[in-house]
Structures are given as structure tokens and as C-alpha cells.
Amino acid sequence: MGxxxxxxxxxxxxxPVTALWLRYASQxxxxxxxxxxxxxxxxxxxxxxxxxxxxxxxxxGVRFIRKFVQNGDSYKRKKIIHDAASAIRYRSTIRMYERFHFFCLLFFFMSTIVALIYIQYLTAALLVVSNIIYNVCPLLLQQYNYARLKRFEQLNKSR
Structure with missing residues (x-):
């Protein structure tokens, strides 16, 4: 399902990104x-x-975002972190998702500028909304997960 x-x-x-690049912008x-x-x-x-x-x-609002994502609050989740090795793997997964969405955030943002240059205001508006949904929200979620992971690791070190 995820x-x-x-x-x-x-x-x-x-x-909207695909429509922009297929219709207006150059290679x-x-x-x-x-x-x-x-x-x-x-x-x-x-x-x-x-x-x-x-x-x-x-x-x-990350808790609200978690209701709509893979492995979010509205799905039965299994425990991801069992030991130090799984914490390291999870940290790598967080960073991978973060890098992907950061790349897309910048790509969508610059595509929005291209849409504005070509006077495609509706496409630009759709790109802004898409960027928030597809990149800003997941970036906040990944940073939240990383902050929680770091806090978990610090608590386990002090024990």
C-alpha cells in the first residue's frame, strides 16, 4: 500500500513539471x-x-503530514529501529530520501522560474503547490525523523 x-x-x-518541460522549455x-x-x-x-x-x-505540522505518507501514522507500522545497526541503516535511509527531495525541491523551484519566464502562471502555481506537497513536506518529515533518531541515540548512549 505504501x-x-x-x-x-x-x-x-x-x-506540471513534465507538462512544462514538454511544452515550453528547451532541452x-x-x-x-x-x-x-x-x-x-x-x-x-x-x-x-x-x-x-x-x-x-x-x-x-509534521504529525499531520505523517497521516498521508508511506509508513505514516495511519498505517500499522512495524518497529524500524531494533539495535545500533538498524539505527545506522535508518539514518542512511533518511539521508537518501532527504537528498532526493532536496534535489527535486530545487528542480521544481527552478522550473517554476522557467514557467514564469514563459508566462505560464497556472503552471507556475501548480509547481509551487506540487513542490510543497512533494518536497517541502517530505523534507520536514525526514528532518523530524533525523532529529528523533539523534535524540534516541543520545538517550541510549547515556544509559
Whole structure:
């Protein structure tokens, strides 16, 4: 069921991006924006972390977001972290998702600028909404998960 949810959101949120690039923008623009988005992945993850406190993310509505995502609150979840090795694997998974959505965030943002240049205001508005749903929300969720994981690891070290 979780993968179906991912496929749904990916399809829905990539529609305006795909429409823009197929109808208006040039292949050279696509390469430049892709390269810039990829280059930004060299920024260390720790520089992108908004807060180390999980409560910060809860105040931004992450608990609401969790109702709509794979392995979220509305699904029966199995325990992900059992020991130190599973915590390390989970940290890697968090960072992988975070990097993917950061790349997409930048790609969608620059695509929005391209849409505005081509006076495609409806497409630009759809891109902004898609960027929030598909990238901002998951980034906040991954940062929340990372903050919770770090707090869990600190509590286990002090025991």
C-alpha cells in the first residue's frame, strides 16, 4: 500500500513539471537546471537541518503530514529501529530520501522560474503547490525523523 501512495504523489506532483518541460522549455534549460540541482547536493546535510529538536517539526505540522505518507501514522507500522545497526541503516535511509527531495525541491523551484519566464502562471502555481506537497513536506518529515533518531541515540548512549 505504501508504494502505491508514493506512486500516486509522484505522478500527481510531476504532472506540471513534465507538462512544462514538454511544452515550453528547451532541452538546454533542462540540462542547466538539472546540473544546478545536482550540484546543490554537495551541500552537507547538517547545513540543511532546520532544528535538532523534534518539537520544532511538530509545531510545523509534521504529525499531520505523517497521516498521508508511506509508513505514516495511519498505517500499522512495524518497529524500524531494533539495535545500533538498524539505527545506522535508518539514518542512511533518511539521508537518501532527504537528498532526493532536496534535489527535486530545487528542480521544481527552478522550473517554476522557467514557467514564469514563459508566462505560464497556472503552471507556475501548480509547481509551487506540487513542490510543497512533494518536497517541502517530505523534507520536514525526514528532518523530524533525523532529529528523533539523534535524540534516541543520545538517550541510549547515556544509559
Amino acid at each position: 508504494q502505491l501512495i508514493n506512486a500516486f504523489w509522484t505522478f500527481l506532483c510531476f504532472l 538546454n534549460q533542462l540540462w542547466v537546471i538539472t546540473a544546478l540541482s545536482l550540484a546543490a547536493l554537495t551541500i552537507p546535510s547538517r547545513w540543511l537541518q532546520l532544528s535538532k529538536n523534534p518539537v520544532f517539526y511538530q509545531q510545523l
